[in-house]
Amino acid sequence: MTVKLGEEYCGEHMPSCATNSPDLSDKTLRVVCPLDRKHTCYAHKLAKHLKICNAREKESVPYIIKGINCGETILENAIDKIDKQTLRNYSVEEIKNVINKIQKLHDDVLTVEISEKILTHPLIEEEMTKPELGDKSRKHLIQTSSILGYLKEYDLIKSDTCFIEFGAGKGKLSFWMANALETVNNSIVLLIEKASLRHKMDNKLDKTNGNVQRIRADIADLVLQKVDILKNVKGIVAVTKHLCGDATDLALRCIKNYQDAGNAVCGIVMAFCCHHRCKWTEYTGKDFFSENGINRKDFDIMRGIISWATCGTGFSRDKNKEIDPDFYRNNLDSLSERDKEIGLSRHEKEVIEIITFDN
Incomplete structure (x- = not known):
């Protein structure tokens, strides 16, 4: 938000009043929204704001049923914590094991080639x-x-x-x-x-x-x-x-x-x-994965793996244009020590990422 001419603060950072009876004569005074304390509004416009605030209670409509499309609900806290972990929380052997499962699933079950086709209108x-x-x-x-x-x-x-x-x-x-x-x-x-x-x-x-x-x-x-x-x-x-x-x-x-x-x-x-934001509870392919030996923990590791094709090379775009593509196919020196333990070049990591979810 920009600072208006003659003011010291933008609208969101103007001095606020937390009392229940703000001075409505002060046109610069802001108060915390009672519906959502994460934002404020002008005190003299509070009544109007409450009618249009995004945090207000929604009207009941027939096409809204809470959680109808969410799939299963798992309440166990120990299991829910899995979704908040990253690849750093798993050992190299666990990651390698999931990679082997992905490759086996792709080669033995899916048996398809991933193609690119960009159309126009x-x-x-x-x-x-x-x-x-x-x-x-x-x-x-x-x-x-x-x-x-x-x-x-x-x-x-x-x-x-x-x-x-x-x-x-x-x-x-x-x-x-x-x-x-x-x-x-x-x-x-x-x-x-x-x-x-x-x-x-x-x-x-x-x-x-x-x-x-x-x-x-x-x-x-x-x-x-x-x-x-x-x-x-x-x-x-x-x-x-x-x-x-x-x-x-x-x-x-x-x-x-x-x-x-x-x-x-x-x-x-x-x-x-944003495959990394997928969740096991909502995921529609759980039955297929379970039938092929991929469980919730494996799924969480897969969510980390899918970043491999988008996390970049560490070089600028201009520098990447100068580098021979085979450099990324064969050279492990550009990888971290942990990635070297996994034993995949940057190109191989990208291939694993592509077959992880896009099938």
Whole structure:
């Protein structure tokens, strides 16, 4: 927050009053919000703030049932502590044992090759020709273009369908998806997001025909079959972009519950991230792992392993361009002593990371 002209502090750090009867005549006085003590507001605006505060009690709605998509609940404190540990808490032998399990599972059970296929959509390609775009904006547009390209390639852009973006954030993906659906009859874009955000992209769309709607809800609590607008479509297509950690599992379980209720799921296109934030209790692949000898402790080690492909080389981007790729394939000198004990080059560690969760 910025400091206003003539003031000494920004709004959040102005002197506050903790009494129950603040002096409302003082327009600079701030008080701690009684709903959430982590933030403050102006004392003379307290009544208005309480009506819009994000910490206020939510209205009861039929499509919200607490924890409906969370999966199992484990209460034992000793087990729950596992989720808070890092690779440093495990021995080299334990890590090697999990790596062997991963390789065996990949070679004997999955027997698939991981491929990369980046598609495009003409709507986004036209947008990316604008010279004023920065690298970050262009990166996200490339990802959005590929997602829309997959929807088109698998013939998922069809009429009488609701396209649901889980973890929509500001709705940038939904914005472009709605534009791509302009010629499709009776198509609806539904955004699901638990946070209240400013500068939402869906506000820029024409909502007069009611084809774009936003629901503020935690995916863990969402019951899709009780959302009214879904009664007007023949099926749904679920889409995500960077759905963090176990939010992907919550979304999958939410979609499965919708399908089990007798509704049609036409397709799912998910781009996820932050595997280290997955949790055993919410994870949808527990049965598969258990059948193949991977337990909760192994899963926790896997959550640490997946950082290996994203933690960087220690060199700058310019320096990395100068280094021969084979250097990372064969050279162990750039690794720490503990990593040398594990016995994998940086390239081999990246390969293990890729096959850990992406299958």
